[in-house]
Every structure is written in C-alpha cells, then in structure tokens.
Amino acid sequence: MYFGKRKIVLLVGWLAAALISLAVAGCSVPVEQGQAPADLRIAVTGGVETIPLIAAGELGLFPAEGITVELIKTAGWRETDLYLQSGAVHGALTGLSSLFRLQEQGFLVMAASESGAAYSLLAAPEQGDSLNALPNMKVALSDNPEELFFLEELLLEYDLALTDLQLEIAADSTLALGAFLGNAAAAVLLPRHLEPEALAEGAVVISGSRATDLCGGVITFSGEALQQKEEQVASFYRAYSEAIRLLNQGSVDLGDLALTDWGYPEAFIFGGWPAMEEPRAVSREKFHIALRWYRKQGQPESSSPVYEGVIWRGLSRSD
Secondary structure (H helix, E strand, O other), X not given: OOOOXXXXXXXXXXXXXXXXXXXXXXXXXXXXXXOOOXXXXXXXXXXXXXXXXXXXXXXXXXXXXXXXXXXXXXXXXXXXXXXXXXXXXOEEEEEHHHXXXXXXXXXXXXXXXXXXXXXXXXXXXXXXXXXXXXXXXXEEEEOOHHHHHHHHHHHHOOOOOHHHOEEEEEOOHHHHHHHHHOOOOOEEEEEHHHHHHHHHOOOEEOOOOOOOOOOOEEEEXXXXXXXXXXXHHHHHHHHHHHHHHHHHXXXXXXXXXXXXXXXXXXXXXXXXXXXXXXXXXXXXXXXXXXXXXXXXXXXXXXXXXXXXXXXOOXXXXXX
C-alpha cells in the first residue's frame, strides 16, 4: 500500500544511500577548522521529543556528561531515513515506519528506546468532541505510514475502520494542518507540537484520541554506533533524561530556548511544556503490535529490530 515491492525498495534504498552520502554532507552543520568531530551525530525533525535534545545542548548537559553531540535538523522522515542510510549520522529520533523500512532495505539500525512522541486527533468545533461523527468525515494526516497506523489503532477503540473515513493525505504534518485550517478536512491527526495552532482556531481534541502509548517515536542508532560508542550513547541518554526532568519540573522556560530557529510555532512555545516520559527501553509488545500492522500492509518480513545491549546505566529500564 505504502511500500514498493521488496526488491525494488532494496535497489532504490541502496541507490539513494549512495547518491545521498555526498548531498547529506552538505546539509550537516560544518565542523570548524581544528575542531574535533562530534562524538555523536543525531538526525532530528520537529517533534516534541527533539526539544529535550535542544535543551541538553543549550544547557550544557552533553558536555557535563563528557560528550559532544551534533544535532542535524532534517525536513522530515524521508530525509532522516537518508541520513541513516548514508551513514552520515550515528542515530536519529525517528519512528517505527523508518525503522522497519530501513531494516527491510538491508540497513542495520536498531531501536534503543521510546522517545515519547504523541499524536492527537482533532476536529472542527461544529463536529463535537466524539468519534461518532467521524464516519464519512474527511480526515487530514501526513503520508507517513506510521500516522495511518496511529489512526487505525485509535479507531479500533470505537469499532471504526479506516474505510469508514475519507482521508486527505498531505506530504507532511504541517500541510495536513493547513488542509484542516483551510477547511479542506473536518478533522486532522497532528503531532503534539502542532496541536496548539489548531486549538487556537477552535479545534477540539476528540475524546480518547491521544496516542500516548503506541510506541510511535523511537530513538534509533546504527548497529556500528551501538557497538563502538556504547559509553557515548549511555552518556547521551543521561543528558537527554536530565533535560526531560528539568523541563517537567518547570526549571526550563521554553521561551529561553532557540526553538523558533528550529521551526517550532510560538503558540506551542508559549503554551508551556507538555509533560513527557523519560526514555525507556522499547516495549516488545508495542513493537509487535506495530509489526503485525506493517505485515498486514505487505511489509516487512523481518523480526522486531530492538537493541539487546545494556546502555541504561543510571536510567530506569523496563520492558
């Protein structure tokens, strides 16, 4: 449905990686002459889970752990995939679809933890706050297959199916929001950081729709990074967790971080920090739920790519 045949995808993936390895280098933050390369390079997009990494960098939490971390901003999941494919980064804040897709294309990337990503389903105020109005309603969302998985899981709670809805597929979540605000759709599935813009226009969060427990966001590392940089990865997690604790305690004002430079809307920045769980080991049960969904779509055939090593020094670990 969303994936080509395996052989075609494999060929395209390898060709993309070969071609992008040069292009990606030009997109990365350049290393100044005489400056040592960062211990870890992490590709990120614009989700809420990225903010603790920005905070950890600006608050000096990474240097306090003895590491340097370079955050590389990408335009979305496709570009994040290309960074991982090319080997230009050690890891990424990404999603299940990227993880499974890259595994199928022959790239060794492993999920190390859940990142706390969350989505909400919102509707125009005249639709009310119930999923009962959703059948035959046009719902906007991005073309990331992961969001379709989220939406289907939410609908199951109300004995609804994707076939009961009319989907307005956009190239990314920002365009999906635009379709909703422009009245091209009566509802929209949004990542949490875009939710305030819809709420400011009168949208309502549909009851029971917050996808906080579906293991949507994951922190992914290449197999080489996990083997060769275990100490640095453990330090990365300690700094990341500390940043989340400080944010949850209200010790960090989002307005003091350079979030507008990263594309976060002011409505989110000044709306306050939504509490977020610290990183935790990936739940195999959640992975298997998602894996079964992807298999139903025709991909993938591989098993759940979860890291088995121990990098949780100083962190609570739960399966």
